[in-house]
Amino acid sequence: MNLSSANSSQNSLFQNIEKIRRHRGKIHDENITLAHGSGGKAMRDLIDDVFVSKFDNPILSQLEDQATFDLASLLQQGDRLAFTTDSYVVDPLFFPGGDIGELAVNGTINDLAVSGAKPLYLSCSVILEEGLSIETLRRVVISMQIAANKAGVQIVTGDTKVVHRGAADKLFINTTGIGVIRAGVSISAHNLQPGDVIIINGELGNHGTAILIARGELALETNIESDCQPLHDLVQNILDVCPEIHAMRDATRGGLATVLNEFALSSNVAIRLHEQSISIREEVQGVCEILGLDPLYLANEGKLVVVVKHKYADTVLSAMKSHPAGKNACIIGEVIPSPPGIVLLKTIFGTERIVDMLVGDQLPRIC
Structure with missing residues (x-):
């Protein structure tokens, strides 16, 4: 074989290797x-097979150790x-009403939204327990992608770790x-x-109650579903009519009471709630009793606490009620000077x- 033929064969081999390398792999294991x-x-x-095929977008497809963005487009x-x-x-x-994947996407979107931000990009890191069903993982990833698509955000980078059986409980996600x-x-x-007014966008306690019942540790049956949902569009509705929102927070762990205590301590004011104005489903109230x-x-996982000047309260309330995630919005209290x-x-x-x-945790591992 002459040198030219050898080089041609070698180049062909390299080209085939590159094609193989660019070809996305397939997983055949069940666990x-x-x-x-x-x-x-x-x-x-x-x-x-599980992540890139579902989260596919131009940034993620680079498969680098980081995602890079154009600053000019962000500044616009x-x-x-x-x-x-x-x-x-x-x-x-x-x-009922969701899963860990949808929860991870919506929860992180909402943490951005309550700052007034438009969510754009997410990362996804998973810790997998040895023995976890691949099909279970696929279901979770599909839920994440559906939630991301619905919210108009992209999952652009991530990480995967596997631990020995028993070192974790099936699947943990960081976003x-x-x-x-x-x-x-x-x-x-x-x-x-x-003088500020406290507004919330609907019923309290549905997520915590749904998780409690889903664990099957109690002989209780209800049709309560988690309120897991993205809130960024609702927030944008609010900011469109009133950019001067004083405070905003999603009431996740610790619920409404914890959010309002944090507000009162941070601003050195008092808050008065009106029990008759707070919406709680009869089934949730029953389980609590x-x-x-x-x-x-x-x-x-879908409740937004908004604090706004009294003069803007009706305007903000109307904007919230015009959105599906805020149709049951209501004023539940006001800010008062003391006791701080x-x-x-x-x-x-x-x-x-x-x-x-809240001291301790009423319900561990609810998110």
Whole structure:
């Protein structure tokens, strides 16, 4: 064989290798093994087949160790970045109204949204327990992509780790989000002023109750579903009519009571709630009475607490009611000067009681 033929054969071989390398792998295992976290072909096949095939977008398809963005395009949408991260360990993985994947996407979107940001990009890191069903993982990833598509965000980078059987409980997810805050918006827990109005977009406690029932540890049956939903469009509706929102927070772990205590402490004011104005489903109230829980502390995954000047309250309330996620919005209280750092509840009997910061955890692993 002459040198020319040898070089031609070698070039052909290299070209075939490059084609093989660019071809996305397929996973044929039924369960996660330690090899899927080894950094080798098994891991690449898992990433290609389960994650990249579903999250596919131009940024992710580069398969670099990081995602890169054009700063000029970001600056066209606002003047500041919002950056957040959260981990999800909910048990069970699937529950009425959602699953851990949808929860991870929506939860991170909402953490960005309450700063006034437009969510744009997410990362997805997973810790997988050896033995986890590949089909279970696929279901979760599909839910993540559906939620991301619905919200108009892209999952652009991530990481995969596998731990020995028993070292984790099936699947944990960490998601990090980046968004852009429009100019003129300044939302903070430090902004509350006496006279401000407290608004929430609907019923409390549905998510925490749905998780509790889904665990099957209690002989209770209800049709309650999690309120897991993205809130960024609702927030944009609010900001379109009133950029001067003082504070905003999604009432997740610790519920409404914890959010309002944080607001009161940060702004050194008091907050008075009106029990008759707070919407709680009869089934949720019943479960709480049976178990000795307080629905004000139950977790939510689609509830937005908004604090705004009194003069803007009706305008904001109308904007919220015009959106499906805010159709049941209502005013539930107001900010008062004292006693500073305290949340009070005016009961249906006309008395007042202190709603303190939650001590401990009513329901672990609800998100």
